[in-house]
Amino acid sequence: xxxxxxxxxxxxxxxxxxxxxxxxxxxxxxxxxxxxxxxxxxxxxxxxxxxxxxxxxxxxxxxxxxxxxxxxxxxxxxxxxxxxxxxxxxxxxxxxxxxxxx
DNA sequence: GTGATGACGGAAA
DNA sequence: CTTTCCGCCATCA
Numbered sequence: 001x002x003x004x005x006x007x008x009x010x011x012x013x014x015x016x017x018x019x020x021x022x023x024x025x026x027x028x029x030x031x032x033x034x035x036x037x038x039x040x041x042x043x044x045x046x047x048x049x050x051x052x053x054x055x056x057x058x059x060x061x062x063x064x065x066x067x068x069x070x071x072x073x074x075x076x077x078x079x080x081x082x083x084x085x086x087x088x089x090x091x092x093x094x095x096x097x098x099x100x101x102x
Numbered sequence: 103g104t105g106a107t108g109a110c111g112g113a114a115a
Numbered sequence: 116c117t118t119t120c121c122g123c124c125a126t127c128a
Contacts, residue, residue: 012125031110038124039110045125046109059109067109 007048012038016045019097023058026079027095028088030062034097043067058095064088 007013016034023029031039031046039062046056057068057075064087066072073083082089 007126010126035110035125040108040123041110041125043109044107056109061109062111072109 007045008051012041013045013048016042017049017051017054019101020046020054020056020059022097022100023055023095024100025055026081026093028058028060028064028076028081028090028093029095029097030060032062034059060088060090062090064090064093 008017012035019029019034031042035042035045042059046054046059049056057072058079058081060066060072064084066076066086066088076088077083081093
């Protein structure tokens, strides 16, 4: 896994993970919020990240849909994250990372 | 330098 | 409401 390792260490990747860690239990944020302008990069970073201190389940798509299916859904429901059908209810569960990061 | 990749976003149909 | 399509961009080989 050489590529994935470097990915995890680049400055931007670290920022993505820093923001991801700032999302409180019971809330979610989006790939676009983790990396404004390059949401796909945030996805790559999350994909390569196996760090247990990163709450990966709290990162969802902008429309509230999930990238990791039922596994992710179970974890979020256990935290009390509200759903509307198959999607997270972003109106009440979205956490603004811009105001959470230092 | 070029081209491929991806846990995306959003506009259009 | 759902699906399709195209733009975006850091990173890597």
